[in-house]
Amino acid sequence: MSTDRIIKTLGLVGGGVIGSGWAARALAQGLDVVAYDPAPAGEATLVAAVENAWPxxxxxxxxxxxxxxxxxxxxxxxxVAAAADFIQENAPEREELKRGLLAEIDAGCGPDVIIASSSSGLLPSRIQSECRHPERVVIGHPFNPVYLLPLVEVVPGERTAAETVERAAAFYRSIGMRPLRMRKEIEGYLSDRLQEALWREALHLVNEGIATTEDIDDAIVYGPGLRYAFMGTCLTFHLAGGAGGMAHMLDQFGPALKLPWTKLVAPELTRELRDRMVEGTAAQADGRSVAELERWRDDCLIRLIEALAPVRHERPA
Structure with missing residues (x-):
């Protein structure tokens, strides 16, 4: 596999929420984008999503x-396979579908073209298994909105070449992203596993009538979410230990891990719980469309990104 291929054209297979996010980011970075989606309105949907993201x-x-x-x-x-220098697959999260689709892409593109899947949790070793060149297949899992959030998890499968991981990470950096290389493949990867734990707990709290969807969002937005934006979880708890840091925090609060504060097993998704979640978030949306909420979200993210930019890589004095 060549290590010096210049990536000028990003190929996208799947143009939904994630695929359109990739398209918008790549176009904003001055790349050409060639895309395919089998949906009858695939092209119109993709173009509209890019238009909505462009401001x-x-x-x-x-x-x-x-x-x-x-x-x-x-x-x-x-x-797409014939025209692209780097291909990002964004099909629905079904292993059999992705396995066949990656094999089809692999059969149609040059041997030095990297094929990345936007899968949010499938094992790369399984979805690369039918490819002729599995060594150039890797997970590149982004976060919504892809055109603004920089994180992308780069997850190799058993047969992925180390060179592929290096080149994929370099490409993602070139379009303004922050690649996080996973040391081992695991279902759900890293960030989604952390989000899933919080999500399951939220469902329990709503299911048991302890909190509304708005209560849960406020509990994050006005509290730990502000710290997470620049400090993350582990460093936050390091500070919670005072001068003794993480060691003191674990020694003092470690016994609390035995207390029944969380329920990691998801509750049964009954019709009643589903309706509570739907009705609660509809009330929070307050009549605003998804497109309107996306623009509001983007504005908030940009303000936060701009505010944090001067201190993002600083170390405290």
Whole structure:
């Protein structure tokens, strides 16, 4: 596999929420994008999503050559495979579907083209298993909105070449992302496993009538969420130990781990619980459409990113 291929065209298979996010980010970085989605309205949906994201990207600053006109929608996986220098697959999260789709992409593109899957939890060793060149297949799991959030988890399978991981990480860095290389493959990877624990606990709290969806969101937004934005979980608890740091925190609060404070097994998703979640979040949305909420979210994220930019890589004096 060549290590010096210049990536000028990003290929996308799947143009939904994640695929369109990749498209918007790549276009804003001055790349060409060639995309395919089998849905009848796939092209219109993709174009509309990029249009909705573009004002936020303009605020963040467009790279030289950035243009929505560099998006080209094609009619087959084969056309994407033939045209792209790097391919990002964004199909629904079904192992059999992804396994076959990756094999189809693999059969149609050059041997030095990396194929990354946006899977949010499937094992790469399984979905790369039918490829002729599994060594160039890797997970590149982004976070929504892909065009603003920089994190991308890079997860190799058993047959993924180390060189593929290096090149994929380099590409993601080149389009303004922060690649997090997973040391071992595991279902759900890293960030989603952490989010899932919080999500399961939230479902229990709503199910038992302890809190509303708004209560739960406020509990994060006005508390730990502010610290998480620049400090994360482990460093936050290090500070919770005072001068003794993490050692003192664990010694003092470690026994609390035995207390029944959490329920990691998910509750039964009954119709009643489903309705509570739907009704609660609908009340929070307060009549605003998803597109309106996306623009509001983007504005909040940009303000936060801009505010944190000067201190993101600083060490406390």
């Amino acid at each position: 936020a990207l303009e605020r963040m600053g467009l790279a030289e050559g950035a243009s929505r006109d560099r998006l080209r929608f094609v009619r087959s996986v084969a056309e």
